[in-house]
Amino acid sequence: AKDIESLNNANIVVSNGLDFEEGLEETLENAKTAGVNVFMAGDYITVRELSGEEHDHGAFDPHLWLSPATMLEMLPELSEAIGAAIGADLSVQLETLSAELTALDAEIQEIIGGVKCELVSGHDEMGYFADRYGCEVIGAVIPSLSTTSEASAGELADLKAEVETHDVKAVFTGLGTSPDVAEQLATELGVKAVTLSTHFMDGAANYQAFMLRMVNQIAEALG
16 A cells, blocks of 8 residues: 555656556556656557567567667657656766667677577567567567466477477576476477576666676577
8 A cells, every 4th residue: 555655646657568567557547647647668669569469468569678779769758757757857867878778789789699599588578689689589488478378288389399490509588487398398409498587687786787697698598
């Protein structure tokens, strides 16, 4: 109750959007009703549309934070919204952070450019990353955008065939993927199972460190 009260009294609430906040939709709507400015990042980016596919999250990919270039798209609007909410000019901070994210994007490009980047992930989460850095998503252990889904035996069999066809070197798993399923699939295919932190900082000092840790894990596993 205190958390909801704090939310409803906030100057601004920043959310991912694109149906990512499962279970919090009503809470966010209540905050809007209370007069709080709810900034949804997904409203200010080039959204990956998934028309023709059925996913728990709907027709749009919410995993926008896995591409710094996508984060850069919404940064000016976010800076303006926060600045208006707290009564401050954040133009200097915007310039600094934009430069940092641009440099991060270039560093990731350089790292990933050195490997054949074919990805099998825990669930369907690597789309923005793959689109930006020239990777191909071969498949996912859980073929859904949602971490609450489960894979069928048939889907796992199809994924196994794709992995064999493409001679994929590693299966990348993380939040929402059964470690047992990932390890079993990796063992059957003779590839590595690598755990990535894609949804939480897990000790990383900042966003840049979070992204570079993930990118270096991918490059090392595929190199």
